[in-house]
Amino acid sequence: GLPMTPPGNIGNSDREARRVLKSITTRVGNKFNVSIAEVDDQSLWQSAVLGICCVSNNSRYTNEVLSRVVDFIVNSRFEVEILDYEIEILPV
Numbered sequence: 001g002l003p004m005t006p007p008g009n010i011g012n013s014d015r016e017a018r019r020v021l022k023s024i025t026t027r028v029g030n031k032f033n034v035s036i037a038e039v040d041d042q043s044l045w046q047s048a049v050l051g052i053c054c055v056s057n058n059s060r061y062t063n064e065v066l067s068r069v070v071d072f073i074v075n076s077r078f079e080v081e082i083l084d085y086e087i088e089i090l091p092v
Contacts, residue, residue: 020079021048027076028052032069048080059089 025036032054040049052069056062066087074082 017048021050024073024078024080025050028069028072031072032065034065034069036069047083057092059091062089063087 021038025038028034029036035053037051038048039051052066054062054065056065070082070085073080
């Protein structure tokens with residue numbers, strides 16, 4: 001998963017946090033053709049964990065896409081801070 005937290009300037013609002021999260025999931029899903037969903041901490045507006053999935057028969061391509069997703073979130077104007085991330089490739 002991709003645990004993240006909004007910085008202090010996002011406000012103390014579940015609605016605002018959900019708006020930012022929805023923006024991230026929509027833009028990432030559309031731009032990179034990946035599946036993305038909130039997978040943990042759904043009851044907390046102060047944090048979220050996103051799961052991102054890319055299916056391919058080429059592990060290098062999959063790793064590249066997932067790395068680009070993380071870079072996109074970090075370098076975009078989303079109001080979040082990524083706390084940690086892990087890329088796991090599952091062979092089929």
